Amino acid sequence: MKIAQIAPLAERVPPKFYGGTERMVSYLTDELVRQGHDVTLFASGDSRTLAHLVPCSHVALRLSSDARDPIPYHVMMLEQVRQRADEFDILHFHIDMLHFPLVREFAGRTVTTLHGRLDLPDLQPFYRTFPEFPLVSISNDQRRPMPPVNWAGTVHHGLPVDLLPFSPEAGGGYLAFLGRISPEKRPDRAIEIAAKAGMTLKIAAKIDKADQEYWDRTIAPLVSEHDNVEFIGEINEKQKAEFLGNAAALLFPIDWPEPFGLVMIEAMACGTPVIAFGCGSVPEVIDHGVSGFIVQSVDEAVECVERARRLDRRLVRATFEARFSAARMASDYLAIYERRLISQAANGNAIVPTQQVNNSLSA
Numbered sequence: 001m002k003i004a005q006i007a008p009l010a011e012r013v014p015p016k017f018y019g020g021t022e023r024m025v026s027y028l029t030d031e032l033v034r035q036g037h038d039v040t041l042f043a044s045g046d047s048r049t050l051a052h053l054v055p056c057s058h059v060a061l062r063l064s065s066d067a068r069d070p071i072p073y074h075v076m077m078l079e080q081v082r083q084r085a086d087e088f089d090i091l092h093f094h095i096d097m098l099h100f101p102l103v104r105e106f107a108g109r110t111v112t113t114l115h116g117r118l119d120l121p122d123l124q125p126f127y128r129t130f131p132e133f134p135l136v137s138i139s140n141d142q143r144r145p146m147p148p149v150n151w152a153g154t155v156h157h158g159l160p161v162d163l164l165p166f167s168p169e170a171g172g173g174y175l176a177f178l179g180r181i182s183p184e185k186r187p188d189r190a191i192e193i194a195a196k197a198g199m200t201l202k203i204a205a206k207i208d209k210a211d212q213e214y215w216d217r218t219i220a221p222l223v224s225e226h227d228n229v230e231f232i233g234e235i236n237e238k239q240k241a242e243f244l245g246n247a248a249a250l251l252f253p254i255d256w257p258e259p260f261g262l263v264m265i266e267a268m269a270c271g272t273p274v275i276a277f278g279c280g281s282v283p284e285v286i287d288h289g290v291s292g293f294i295v296q297s298v299d300e301a302v303e304c305v306e307r308a309r310r311l312d313r314r315l316v317r318a319t320f321e322a323r324f325s326a327a328r329m330a331s332d333y334l335a336i337y338e339r340r341l342i343s344q345a346a347n348g349n350a351i352v353p354t355q356q357v358n359n360s361l362s363a
Contacts, residue, residue, distance in 0.1 A: 001037045001089050001090065009074060013047040014026035029049055040054060041054065043055070044060040045057060085106055093110060093111070097112075107133050108344050111340060113138065113155070114259075115259065115260075117259055128147050138156065138157060139156065152336050153336045159266065159324060161269075161321055169313070170247060173248050175194045175197070176267070177190040180207075181203075189255075189301075198228075203232060204240075244270040251301070261281055261285060265320055273311045276293075
């Protein structure tokens, strides 16, 4: 199958540090190539991929000293995609909504994964305006605020099974918080849980400009007040393996409709259980009592700290391998691609169906 993957340009694919969407695009793209598909990736020029790379900016826009406005770069990328659209069986977009009016004439050969929150009021009239676009959610919970749309499926994220090594023991014995410093991620809850549990908390997190005031006014003072809290800052993939693998548990104390929560399966890959508040996708990701615990309060989270330390880390890892591998993710997307091509062929719109789809049509 000839597949185009269209990534955001804010970070490279994969990102050097924080960047969940670009990370998923990387894992999916490379796994599709490994499975024998002809994949072209439209992304920043500093991206690293097994696919054919079409550079659409010199470097990731977040790292560029010249880029002030991301919109012109994304529009120029979409013009390249539009000009080459007939080369591909399927075009898979990961840039939310910017492409909709530009590629409407071949919307049936597209798939758009929605990576962010969908409970914002401005989104409902937008998606009502473009009902023909096939959409993919990254959790079933993510769909709840949406109007009736053309859902093509739900595909949970996945990681390469050899990306993060399994740690049979929590060598550091601390609690971990990994992600982004923001009000909805609730690092303040993580600090409170660790303090009440009498354990060290290590925070590895990115601070966006939009959240700098929250850090300055709320979290930085809490870090200073608690001797058991260590702020590490943003970490890379190699550091992440050690950081998560040595933790007794990952704290995921969110209070917003998290679309997926990639860090949960990253911890599980290391064998590290997760203590998470039951918001958004959490009940779809965590197997309560097996890969971690789903809680509703700080006190309940504190009670689960010792229980999490007694969980079998081998079963945590096994749960990850069974449910959240990149191979499974790619297979789920391929099934969606094939259904799109079958639908297009049935409507007389397919260009050149792949052999795999021809087999499906004749079955």
